[in-house]
Amino acid sequence: FSSASGPRVCIVGGGPAGFYTAQQLLKARRDAVVDIYERLPVPFGLVRFGVAPDHPEVKNVINTFTQTAQHERCSFYGNVNVGKDVTIEELRQAYHAVVLSYGAEGNRSMKIPGEDLSGVFSAKDFVGWYNGLPNNKELCPDLNCETAVILGQGNVALDVARILLSPVDMLKETDITQNSLAVLAGSNVRRVLIVGRRGPLQIACTIKELREMVNLPNTRADMMPNDFEGIAEALKDLPRPRKRLTELMMKAVKEGRGDKVEKSWGFRFFRSPVEVLAGADGKRATGIRLALNKLEGSGEDTRAVPTGQLEDLECGLIISSIGYKSFPIDPTVPFDPRKAIVPNAMGRVQDTTGLYCSGWVKRGPTGVIATTMNDSFDTARVLIQDMEAGEVDLSVNKAGAQAITALLQTRGVRTVLFPQWEKINAEEEKRGKSLGKPREKLLDVDEMLKIAWS
Ligand code: FAD
The missing domain is CATH 3.40.50.720 (NAD(P)-binding Rossmann-like Domain)
Incomplete structure (x- = not known):
């Protein structure tokens, strides 16, 4: 009863x-x-x-x-x-x-040396900052650099990339906080690279977020055509949503949209973070060391395996977007x-x-x-x-x-x-x-x- x-x-x-x-x-x-x-x-x-x-x-x-x-x-x-x-x-x-x-x-940490240097943020904190989360109000990221690197290629990574590259005029009528708007208005970030350990066919974002990147005003896509080798042939066997997403990416690779534009964004595939590189002062991040990967396995089980090659990318802002927890x-x-x-x-x-x-x-x-x-x-x-x-x-x-x-x-x-x-x-x-x-x-x-x- x-x-x-x-x-x-x-x-x-x-x-x-x-x-x-x-x-x-x-x-x-x-x-x-x-x-x-x-x-x-x-x-x-x-x-x-x-x-x-x-x-x-x-x-x-x-x-x-x-x-x-x-x-x-x-x-x-x-x-x-x-x-x-x-x-x-x-x-x-x-x-x-x-x-x-x-x-x-919480957020998953990258577990790499240099993660605590200034200029490195988790996407969770960065998103919390522009969205007014009380804990993150003091974050005040220094955007006085040309290149930002985002680690992770999901929708949160694309949100952050879009906010970094959107004209402030587009953001000022949203509910973004005034203090982050002021910091973004003074930003020198012109290039955002979005890094993922696997390839274009494994990317975790959805088409809406990708389309918004492709359509950003005054911004062109800057991809590495080599990353897309063999993708055209794989298209026909893909489930429909993944096929549409991949086609849109390939269109962006081809068109690159406008040379006269000031800003760019691009995916960097087959790369895992190894170390955040510090400048001469040992305190500020000035770059990131990436391990190049190749893929093994197929379908859901496709794994990224390091090739042993490394690559350094110069950047003044690093945002890790590898997941909440x-x-x-x-x-x-x-x-x-x-x-x-x-x-x-x-x-x-x-x-x-x-x-x-x-x-x-x-x-x-x-x-x-x-x-x-x-x-x-x-x-x-x-x-x-x-x-x-x-x-x-x-x-x-x-x-x-x-x-x-x-x-x-x-x-x-x-x-x-x-x-x-x-x-x-x-x-x-x-x-x-x-x-x-x-x-x-x-x-x-x-x-x-x-x-x-x-
Ligand atoms: P939350 O939304 O995190 O809610 C949990 C709540 O619990 C919070 O209010 C928190 O304050 C409270 N809480 C925590 N600890 C305690 C405690 N100890 N005592 C009491 N309360 C507590 N989805 C979309 O459909 N479209 C989007 O555009 C989209 N954008 C996103 C962008 C970002 C950056 C993120 C991270 C997610 C986004 N999502 C989006 C996904 C969506 O936000 C989630 O699916 C959803 O919010 C999960 O709901 P939840 O209630 O489990 O968690």
């Missing part, structure tokens, strides 16, 4: 995975109460802090998330760092089920350090009951918002099945947010509720309006809190 108050579910993390899991739970169980706990005072995770400012259409999902947050059986508690302010065990005591949806807040947030929760995810079967956390996961912490840091949505819906369905099968015990009443907010209060943690986030939102929109932008993000957590609680 069910508890009188219906199932109470707690979600950890207010990004797409958290909101989509909540949405599905609320829809499928008319008696479920869902509370979302988020570390920051502001919701939406990487939709706010990851998605590029010149992709406003992607951010429309915020409207759906807002509807979920405003649902009568859903509450949002921002400014709660789960694992520090409250433990998972405490949440499990207070709820029938807990869903971990806290994303992937999740951290464990609580010692009582199983964690797979190799895959950097919470080990699970279809969203059920291994060796536990009542504990679930969704989004990047469940399947690793890949996939667009739609992938995260499907994955979160799956977790919600599995959770509901478990409730119906009695695997999740609903026979006892759980105190839910009442217990947790009381606990947080005794620890001096004050939450930001959704209407309080809406005050921050209104302030950001107001500041943006005067600058001709959709919003000007607040960069400082204390300032956010002041406005939220005013």
Whole structure:
């Protein structure tokens, strides 16, 4: 039998995975109460802090998330760092089920000498900087160099390349932060090389992002035609999306678009980073040493194997975009350090009951918002099945947010509720309006809190 108050579910993390899991739970169980706990005072995770400012259409999902947050059986508690302010065990005591949806807040490091030199950044921090992530507000990269090298060839790498090369006039009407806009306006970067260890047929970006690179004004593609040897013959056997992507790349190689243009970008294939090279002061990066690779194997198993040859590239800015990764947030929760995810079967956390996961912490840091949505819906369905099968015990009443907010209060943690986030939102929109932008993000957590609680 069910508890009188219906199932109470707690979600950890207010990004797409958290909101989509909540949405599905609320829809499928008319008696479920869902509370979302988020570390920051502001919701939406990487939709706010990851998605590029010149992709406003992607951010429309915020409207759906807002509807979920405003649902009568859903509450949002921002400014709660789960694992520090409250433990998972405490949440499990207070709820029938807990869903971990806290994303992937770390980055994979290159593990090469020189990685800590100045002028070297992770894409995660660089993206966080131009998107207003409070932790990255001081990053202030020195863009006083001609060549930037990005390591990794996924969509995040292309986002960063595009932001570095886009005319500031195109960016100034987006929600990019004013301080990064000012740094980009003074940038001397004219050439961006995007390096990958494998070849054109293994590239991880999607066609939309590639097309945006090809169409950048005042910028030409600068590729190495040799990298494309044999690709034309391979085209006919490729699945359609990969075929279209490859054809577009080859078109860019051929056309190179305009000699009179000031800026260029290009892929550099078959290369792995070996060492960041320092200038005479030993502090600043002035180049990168790459190992040249050849490919072995075929299909998904194609591997890059070093040929023994090395190549040095001169550059003043290096951004490593080789992937995000999740951290464990609580010692009582199983964690797979190799895959950097919470080990699970279809969203059920291994060796536990009542504990679930969704989004990047469940399947690793890949996939667009739609992938995260499907994955979160799956977790919600599995959770509901478990409730119906009695695997999740609903026979006892759980105190839910009442217990947790009381606990947080005794620890001096004050939450930001959704209407309080809406005050921050209104302030950001107001500041943006005067600058001709959709919003000007607040960069400082204390300032956010002041406005939220005013
Ligand atoms: P996140 O979005 O990371 O959300 C996790 C949330 O958990 C965050 O709000 C975080 O603050 C919170 N959290 C973390 N730790 C704690 C804690 N201890 N306690 C409480 N809360 C916590 N997809 C697209 O479809 N289109 C795009 O254009 C696109 N661009 C992208 C650009 C970049 C740079 C990146 C990195 C990703 C992009 N994606 C894009 C992918 C998309 O952002 C992800 O699929 C999606 O955000 C993953 O959702 P998530 O909820 O698992 O993680």
